[in-house]
Amino acid sequence: MISNRIRNKKLLDKVCTAKEAAMLIKDGMTIGTSGFTPSGYPKAVPLALAELAKERNEKIKINLYTGASVGDELDGVLARAGLISKRLPYQTNESLRESTNNGCCEFLDMHLSHVPHYAKLGFLGKIDIAIVEAVAITKDGNIIPSTSVGAAPTYVQMADKVIVEINTSQPLELEGMADIYIPEKPPYTRPIPIVMPNDRIGTEYIPCDIDKIAAIVITDIEDNVRPLAPIDEISQKISENLINFLKSEVKNGRLTKELLPLQSGVGSVANAVLAGLEKSDFENLVCYTEVIQDSMLELLDSGKVLFASGTSITPSAEGLKKFKENINFYRDKIILRPQEISNHPEIIRRLGVIAINTAIEVDIYGNVNSTNIMGSRMMNGIGGSGDFTRNAYISIFTTPSTAKNGEISSIVPMVSHHDHTEHDVMVIITEQGVADLRGLSPKERAKAIIDNCAHPDFRPMLLDYFNRAKEGKYKHTPHILNEALSWHDRFIRKGTMKID
16 A cells, blocks of 8 residues: 555655656756665666656766665666766766776765765755655655665755655565664764664654655665675685684683674675674674675574664675565664764764774785775775774774785785775784784784785785885885885786786
8 A cells, every 4th residue: 555655645746757756857966865785775766867868868967976885777877878977975886887987977985974974064065856765754754764774864854855766665664673863063063872782862764844855756676786795715714814813802801702893894705704703602792884784684693693783784685585574573683874873983983893894905014995996996985994994993804815816916015095094904804814903013014914914926025025125214114116016017017916
């Protein structure tokens, strides 16, 4: 019954086709949408917008702001149609990535906690229309989000008009899982009253002025979730090294067997690393994170994890099916918050979060590149890794020690792009081992990373570089500048970082 989804009878007059809703979007507009990873993002209206532009042979351009990455029905179709002028703050879509790297789309890579904050302060310009996927609209016009919250509450607050996609494939049982709290702007900002990961501080809906709702589109298009790669031998070894590190922290009295709230980044490696906790001795765990993937659902199933706070449910297709089938089990074990809260430095620091994120490459002094391959080719973006890394109780980066079938070393003399500096990175873990960088000087860090994390094929080359660099005039952070990026240059020219 549509009345269960649209609970104000007057709003039934706003129901229209996706094409009619798309006609509200004009050239030069800035559109803010729901969606955080391929979860809870609008689908019908973007598809209709691309088709409308094709019918009219119009090359309109819009600025597209989301919470993070979204599915192909939004990023992909609009990128291929050439409709995106500027995009922020994070993406994983192949078509959009190509458009960004060939210069057709300007991409603004941002810390995810900053996005709603900057939008409220007016730093990102005017938001013309917010498009939000929902499971229902309340009698007062408030929006009940679906499988993600992201930046949608702020976009709804700031937009002139709101288009709501009621997605009937999303279960009504999602109602009550969201906890929407929007901090005030300075100078009226108050402390965020979260002292435990399961604290509820807001509303179960996104507040919305009912008069802002310009169109409602009924759809049943499911989230186009990504498959997760099987847990391979390298990921398994990284997970084992992580667990052994955490055990040593317990042994040394820096953690208890319940650890502290866990954060894990997105993707197959992160999912595999977290999955290793299933067979560990740790118990009664909690998570304060961004995305809830398959491994976190499995940890909730087993009772290893008691509670998970995030901003998005982002499992594989199999995981999403299981989530929907067992949604009543998860209802009181998961909270979905705005990303401004899930990624807020104040909360991360207060709770003592253990942050586990994935690196593209790490240099011998502990600087991390998590965005740009070979310095210039944008992969996805920094996402929330910076929010958590700088404010974590322990900040951990994981990466396989090599890439491209062993032709690239993930440990290099100098990273080709800096996202996380040596000041914020505490622990590096590869399948080779663990480098605990806490309390180490730059040269001590270099020795720990090379000895423990580098692949044997590249370790002698790294030691040679480091030893020769130490012969230079300045001894604090030794570098040979005309060689520091030669490994990347060699790969670009020859397809390998190895020396002939």
